[in-house]
Amino acid sequence: MAAAFSALVLPKWTDDSSLKSAISWVHNHQLRPINFSTHICVSRAPILRRGNQFKRPVCQSANPAVEIKKQSAVAKSAPVLPFRVGHGFDLHRLEPGLPLIIGGIDIPHDRGCDAHSDGDVLLHCVVDAILGALGLPDIGQLFPDNDPKWRGAASSVFLKEAVRLMHEAGYELGNLDATLILQRPKLSPHKEAIRTNLCELLGSDPSVINLKAKTHEKVDSLGENRSIAAHTIVLLMKK
Numbered sequence: 716m717a718a719a720f721s722a723l724v725l726p727k728w729t730d731d732s733s734l735k736s737a738i739s740w741v742h743n744h745q746l747r748p749i750n751f752s753t754h755i756c757v758s759r760a761p762i763l764r765r766g767n768q769f770k771r772p773v774c775q776s777a778n779p780a781v782e783i784k785k786q787s788a789v790a791k792s793a794p795v796l797p798f799r800v801g802h803g804f805d806l807h808r809l810e811p812g813l814p815l816i817i818g819g820i821d822i823p824h825d826r827g828c829d830a831h832s833d834g835d836v837l838l839h840c841v842v843d844a845i846l847g848a849l850g851l852p853d854i855g856q857l858f859p860d861n862d863p864k865w866r867g868a869a870s871s872v873f874l875k876e877a878v879r880l881m882h883e884a885g886y887e888l889g890n891l892d893a894t895l896i897l898q899r900p901k902l903s904p905h906k907e908a909i910r911t912n913l914c915e916l917l918g919s920d921p922s923v924i925n926l927k928a929k930t931h932e933k934v935d936s937l938g939e940n941r942s943i944a945a946h947t948i949v950l951l952m953k954k
């Protein structure tokens with residue numbers, strides 16, 4: 716019940732003069748106002764910093780315990796956040812004789828990703844970043860790799876579904892930052908095509924989609940051209 720003592724709640728004001736006096740009271744006691752919508756809530760932390768030499772306000776119409784209880788109930792029922800952040804990671808083994816698809820673009824190389832679908836490491840981690848931001852199950856749970864339906868599927872199908880879920884939840888993409896990690900081939904000649912396709916799939920302006928590529932300094936499977944990985948972070952904004 717420690718949370719019940721984390722804030723003090725002043726009475727609801729009824730007119731401008733009582734609002735002004737409430738604000739003045741908060742400033743006089745060097746407190747930090749939290750919410751002025753219906754009540755004034757002030758953080759208890761400044762009181763403790765002043766050695767508890769503080770006169771507790773008289774609470775006339777608001778019951779702090781009830782107010783805190785209400786806030787706890789809201790928190791438990793997943794509050795609608797103005798922003799949501801998500802991170803995605805994916806890695807695939809590279810095998811000779813397979814196509815290398817990155818961001819929906821067929822990249823010429825002597826090997827490609829071993830996967831149930833088309834093995835698009837970038838789109839997979841973008842999907843997971845969006846699903847993660849929405850607090851939904853990951854790509855492997857939504858599109859199981861033992862389901863014949865997804866055998867050889869284009870990963871754009873997964874991304875379109877993630878985007879649909881994002882809009883259904885009332886969010887739009889703020890920005891996206893992705894990093895591809897591979898030793899070969901050099902990605903710079905293909906980066907713009909990948910980014911353009913990603914923008915189209917996401918329905919986003921290129922200015923909010925960033926793509927970086929780096930090697931793994933010839934270390935481990937990534938650096939030995941035996942695997943490819945990608946990280947993505949997305950920021951979703953409430954519409």
Ligand SMILES: [Zn+2]
Binds near residue numbers: 805836
């Ligand atoms: Zn994958």
